[in-house]
Amino acid sequence: MTGLADAHPPWSAILVDEPGWRAAMEALAAGELTLVSLWGEPGMVHMALSRAHGESVILDLPCPEGRYPSVGAAHAPAIRLERALFDLHGLVADGAVDTRPWLDHGQWEVRHPLGAAAPSTGPAPYAFLPVEGESLHQIPVGPVHAGIIEPGHFRFTANGETVARLEARLGYAHRGVDGLMAGAALDRAAQLAARVCGDSTVAYSLAFARAVEAALGFEAPPRAAWLRALLAEMERLANHLGDIGAICNDAAFSLMLAHCGVLREQVLRTAKVVFGHRLMMDCVVPGGVSVDLDVTGEALVRDLVRTIRERFPTLVELYDETAALQDRTVSTGIVPRELVQRFAAGGYVGRASGRTFDARRDFPYAPYDRFTFKVAVREEGDVNARVWVRIDEVDESLSLIEQILGESPTGPVHVNPPSGSGEGTALVEGFRGDILAWVRILKGRIERAHLRDPSWFQWPLIEACIEGNIVADFPLCNKSFNCAYAGCDL
Amino acid sequence: MALTRLLTKGLFSRPLTEPAPPIEEAALKRLGERLDVAARLRLGRSLAIRQVDAGSCNGCELEIHALSNAFYDLERFGLRFVASPRHADVLLVTGPVTLNMREALLRTFDATPEPKWVVSVGGCALDGGLFAGSYACAGGVGAVLPVDAHIPGCPPAPEALLGGLIALIEANTRRSGSNR
Numbered sequence: 001m002t003g004l005a006d007a008h009p010p011w012s013a014i015l016v017d018e019p020g021w022r023a024a025m026e027a028l029a030a031g032e033l034t035l036v037s038l039w040g041e042p043g044m045v046h047m048a049l050s051r052a053h054g055e056s057v058i059l060d061l062p063c064p065e066g067r068y069p070s071v072g073a074a075h076a077p078a079i080r081l082e083r084a085l086f087d088l089h090g091l092v093a094d095g096a097v098d099t100r101p102w103l104d105h106g107q108w109e110v111r112h113p114l115g116a117a118a119p120s121t122g123p124a125p126y127a128f129l130p131v132e133g134e135s136l137h138q139i140p141v142g143p144v145h146a147g148i149i150e151p152g153h154f155r156f157t158a159n160g161e162t163v164a165r166l167e168a169r170l171g172y173a174h175r176g177v178d179g180l181m182a183g184a185a186l187d188r189a190a191q192l193a194a195r196v197c198g199d200s201t202v203a204y205s206l207a208f209a210r211a212v213e214a215a216l217g218f219e220a221p222p223r224a225a226w227l228r229a230l231l232a233e234m235e236r237l238a239n240h241l242g243d244i245g246a247i248c249n250d251a252a253f254s255l256m257l258a259h260c261g262v263l264r265e266q267v268l269r270t271a272k273v274v275f276g277h278r279l280m281m282d283c284v285v286p287g288g289v290s291v292d293l294d295v296t297g298e299a300l301v302r303d304l305v306r307t308i309r310e311r312f313p314t315l316v317e318l319y320d321e322t323a324a325l326q327d328r329t330v331s332t333g334i335v336p337r338e339l340v341q342r343f344a345a346g347g348y349v350g351r352a353s354g355r356t357f358d359a360r361r362d363f364p365y366a367p368y369d370r371f372t373f374k375v376a377v378r379e380e381g382d383v384n385a386r387v388w389v390r391i392d393e394v395d396e397s398l399s400l401i402e403q404i405l406g407e408s409p410t411g412p413v414h415v416n417p418p419s420g421s422g423e424g425t426a427l428v429e430g431f432r433g434d435i436l437a438w439v440r441i442l443k444g445r446i447e448r449a450h451l452r453d454p455s456w457f458q459w460p461l462i463e464a465c466i467e468g469n470i471v472a473d474f475p476l477c478n479k480s481f482n483c484a485y486a487g488c489d490l
Numbered sequence: 491m492a493l494t495r496l497l498t499k500g501l502f503s504r505p506l507t508e509p510a511p512p513i514e515e516a517a518l519k520r521l522g523e524r525l526d527v528a529a530r531l532r533l534g535r536s537l538a539i540r541q542v543d544a545g546s547c548n549g550c551e552l553e554i555h556a557l558s559n560a561f562y563d564l565e566r567f568g569l570r571f572v573a574s575p576r577h578a579d580v581l582l583v584t585g586p587v588t589l590n591m592r593e594a595l596l597r598t599f600d601a602t603p604e605p606k607w608v609v610s611v612g613g614c615a616l617d618g619g620l621f622a623g624s625y626a627c628a629g630g631v632g633a634v635l636p637v638d639a640h641i642p643g644c645p646p647a648p649e650a651l652l653g654g655l656i657a658l659i660e661a662n663t664r665r666s667g668s669n670r
Contacts, residue, residue: 107589113625143594146573148541148551151591172590173545176626192620198549198645242555259496261559262506268556278647279549318492486547489588 010214011048011425013058021061021069024049028075034344036427037436037452038071038081040089042115046450047071048425048436054363058425058438063091066115070096077343077457088178089115100127103171103489114179131157131165139471143172150485154474161470166463173489181449186212186286186417189446193437194281196451197487202228202235203430204451204487205284207437210365211449212286215424215441216417224288225366226408230301231280231289233397233404236431237308238267240390240397243482247387248319250475251328259315263308270304273297288414298405305398316391329384333465333477336381343457346433348389349481353381359429371403381465386480393431419444430454432484453487506560510567511649513657536568537659540578540602544595544631545588545621549645550612554582556648569655575601580658583635584645586614586621587628599635607638609654612645619644 016024024047027033036048036056045068050056061068070093072079082093083102090112093099104111106123131138136157143151151172157165177196181189193208194201206228213219220228245260268278274297275283283291293301319325339345340353350357358375360368376392378385423440433454440447462481466474543551557564564570572578575598587595599608610631613619618629628634641654 103590105590107592108625110625143591144542144575144598148543148554148571150543150548150551151545151594172594173543173547173585173588174590174626175545175586175588175621176624177621179626180621180624188620195547195549195620195644198547198552201547201549242552255493255496258560261556262561265556265559265561272647279552279645281549281644314492314496318496321492484548486545489545489590 011056011058013060013423016059016061018061018069021047021059024059025069025071025074028071028078031341035071035075035077035457036344036434037438037450037456038078038085039438039450039452040085040091041448042089045085045091046438048438048452052362056363056425056427066090067092067094069094073097075342077460080460081456086112088113090118091115103174105171113176114182126169128155128167128169129165133159133164135159136164152485156471156474158471161472163466163469163471163474166466166474168459168463170459170485171489173486175486175490177451177490178449181446184446186441186444186446189439189449190285191282193449193451194284196490197453197484198279199239200235200430200432200435200453200484200487201279201281202231202284203428203435204437205282206232207426207428207430207435207451208439208449209284209286210426210428211424211437211439212417212441213424214426215422215439216420217422218287218415218418220288221412221415222366222409223292223411224413226404227289227291227293227413228284229367230293230401230404230408231275231283232428232430233400234267234271234301235280237394237397237401238264238271239431239482240394241267241308241312243479244315244319244387244390244394246482247329247383247476247479248325250479251325253322253325256315256319256325259311263311263315266304266307270300274300285414287417288412290414292413293408301401301405305401308394309398312394319387319391326384328473328476329387329480330382331380332383332473333462333469333480334381335461335465337379339461339464340381343461345457345461346429346454347431347458348376348386348393349433349458349461351375351377352385352389354379357434359427359434363427363434365426365428367404367407368400370407371400373400383476383480417444432482432487433458451490453484453490455483455485455488458483459488507563507566508561510656511653513653513660535659536570537579537655538570538572538577539580539582539655540572540575540598541582541584542595542598543584544591544615544634545585545627546612546614550584550615553645553648553651554584554611557651562648562652564652564655567652567656568659569652575599576603578602578606580607580609580655581635582609582611582655583631584611584615585631586618586624587631587634588626589628590626592628592634595631595634607658608635609639609641609658610637611641611651612643614644616640616642 087104139156153169241264245257248256436452
């Protein structure tokens with residue numbers, strides 16, 4: 001593998017030929033490199049790679065014939081990305097181990113809508129992976145579920161109550177974001193990015209904005225960077241509080257949901273008063289932020305931090321000492337460390353199984369590069385470990401918010417993006433894990449954009465961790481991951 | 491210990507639950523007109539709601555979830571979420587209706603017994619929103635199902651959701667009031 005050693009952030013792009021591409025595949029399979037994403041455009045595939053400490057590179061492989069060597073054949077985490085790539089662009093992965101469609105359910109009028117579009121051939125039966133053995137039965141679930149949840153289909157093969165295999169089929173929330181991005185003006189594209197995944201709207205907006213800023217070679221003002229971090233930590237706080245309660249609720253312990261729900265609501269209400277939107281949608285934009293924080297707002301955020309610091313420890317104590325709850329979460333849904341390493345699973349899924357990656361620390365961006373914070377990590381890899389990583393991250397976010405408020409510089413919060421052209425990449429830490437944004441801008445409009453959700457590398461691990469558990473523990477495992485549907489379906 | 495502390499504290503503190511939000515009269519009138527005689531005979535002051543995510547970004551779902559928290563507590567209004575369309579009076583539908591979800595949405599509608607209402611939620615569900623014109627979207631719930639009421643917002647705040655749903659019950663009660 002040549003070139004990577006010379007690459008430094010911001011990410012550099014290297015034009016490679018097939019042997020170069022294959023060398024990267026071998027390095028991935030050997031665990032020397034991490035797959036960050038894989039995406040395409042007509043006549044070209046791109047592979048984003050990283051190594052520890054922020055070394056990163058994007059490989060560009062021209063494929064005028066519409067074929068490229070399958071990365072998934074050597075490195076499983078690429079498989080679903082390749083399937084999506086074929087569905088959208090018609091680019092064929094030579095030697096692919098799984099050629100089933102992923103996003104295309106045969107319902108669109110066109111095949112390969114972003115490549116050489118052809119009329120659709122209509123829906124075809126979807127071949128779930130075969131499972132053989134005695135006394136096995138299948139349980140199909142979704143895409144419309146019993147609860148209030150995003151659409152996805154789960155095919156369980158069980159022996160009695162014990163799950164022998166789970167296979168997820170997604171794509172139901174595919175809205176064609178990549179297609180809508182192409183040709184969009186920056187403000188519309190930023191709105192689209194903010195609506196890729198509703199619970200990570202700040203993180204997506206931030207990733208997109210930073211990629212645009214890298215592409216056009218300018219920076220948001222210092223105060224904007226601080227406010228962006230404040231927004232991002234508020235989002236992390238709201239999601240973790242909600243999820244900790246919801247995980248306990250799935251273990252039939254609804255008291256935690258009630259109390260965590262109150263704290264989450266207080267975060268959202270503070271966001272509404274201070275930033276004008278409960279989920280903080282469209283607050284982060286290319287060039288800075290669309291909101292500012294005044295003295296009153298700062299006091300409200302400080303009040304919020306005080307409230308959570310006062311009430312949360314009792315809830316943590318309750319979680320920790322309720323044996324009925326521990327009985328459901330301890331040793332349930334274990335993800336082995338090797339798997340999170342191989343899949344480069346980010347967020348609490350990776351960190352609960354001993355992978356310490358955090359984009360805020362490992363791909364540092366302002367203002368996190370000035371702060372000291374702990375990256376919460378556990379080794380057990382079970383539901384309980386994922387709960388504890390979140391608990392620790394609530395504490396870290398509260399402390400980060402205090403640091404942000406204490407040190408935020410004054411000055412403008414937005415500059416208008418210059419018109420221009422270029423390519424840019426950014427990696428940011430959403431509550432769920434690292435989100436990649438890549439854009440190519442041509443004369444002030446998005447020519448092509450790619451947004452990669454952390455869940456691409458987490459969904460396959462749910463399938464792995466549920467094996468040998470009982471069907472009734474699936475909601476618990478699923479909630480402890482809380483993977484994105486819309487974020488991956490795009 | 492933590493449990494005892496929490497429960498004791500709960501006994502002596504004021505409830506967090508807030509009064510019902512004001513209801514928009516125009517919306518109430520529109521809804522009232524949609525409710526026919528059969529409906530007012532069959533429905534009491536309660537509605538069972540089946541939520542369907544037809545390709546939303548999940549923002550609407552987060553706020554729909556919030557309706558169950560202590561501040562909004564939608565069950566005190568006779569509103570409750572149910573796990574099956576068979577138990578539902580109302581389908582609460584979000585998203586621009588992706589083509590990949592169209593059939594599932596139609597099947598859910600068919601599985602819901604009469605009388606039933608469809609309430610669309612959020613900007614995408616109205617007309618596709620930002621996703622209008624995409625090769626992958628039908629372009630709003632109205633493109634697939636008959637919509638009785640729409641709750642706007644991106645996403646609508648819980649007060650707006652609650653107001654819209656209470657309006658549905660109120661419209662029904664007011665019309666049927668003379669018969670009871």
